[in-house]
Amino acid sequence: MTRKDFHLKMLIGLGRTAQVFLAEGGGQEVALKLPKKEVRQDPALRERFAREVNLSLTLRHPHLVRGLFGKPYGEDAFLALEYCPENLEARLQKGPLPLEEARRALLSVGQALLFLHERGFLHQDVKPANVFLKNGVYKLGDLGTVRPLGERGGETVGSPHYMAPELFRGQDPSPLSDAYSFGVLAYELLTGKRPFRGESYEALLEAHLHRPPPPTRLEPALDRGLRRVLAKDPKERMPLKDFLDLLAASPQKKEPPPEEKPRRRRWFL
Structure with a gap:
């Protein structure tokens, strides 16, 4: 056509x-x-x-x-x-995702991102606006920023709220910088807020370069994993596949047991 x-x-x-x-x-x-x-x-x-x-x-x-x-x-x-009728950014404007839906969205996007890495490409712009929803399935989109692994130089692309610290410093992107962006997305979906915020570009830059992500109420192993995938130094950062394995293995939220009806007390005279 x-x-x-x-x-x-x-x-x-x-x-x-x-x-x-x-x-x-x-x-x-x-x-x-x-x-x-x-x-x-x-x-x-x-x-x-x-x-x-x-x-x-x-x-x-x-x-x-x-x-x-x-x-x-x-x-x-x-x-x-x-055509995907909704993206994740629009979905989040309606309120935070339930925990299990957030996990499902992250595992879906993470698998697609890992697929790109295995095929020799970086995405460079992982963020809610580039995650789409169709018939209940989450999909990573917008390959306009994709570049081959190992390509040197060129313009730095990405969205400041989700960019890895080394990219702010002018270093070349890598799978670990994609992992960092995915970590920001994961923190946002799992806690309901971004880990790094600022009223100006300079304040946001300072947060990415120097501030640790705020504590979460997630189960301890997942909380530690989030901090490792958001490490400032890419040499200390958890690889994407390891974080996805941790996310898949983390305990799922259990439904509370049904309330028992109070027993009717019988009195014998």
């Missing part, structure tokens, strides 16, 4: 590099991503969009947003993705 085969219904997303429309084509609704003119004309941005198209169409995982159709280059470049 080509870009002209889709009927645009409404704008659902607007970023620095692309517009995203809810569109219909081939008998289904899709999220249609259209690069802006400056992206098509800038060599580096053009290659980044082409990479996103190619990866979205080739990488397959049940917890990655699925690419359906696309054209990487040209004036009519586009990417059609499966």
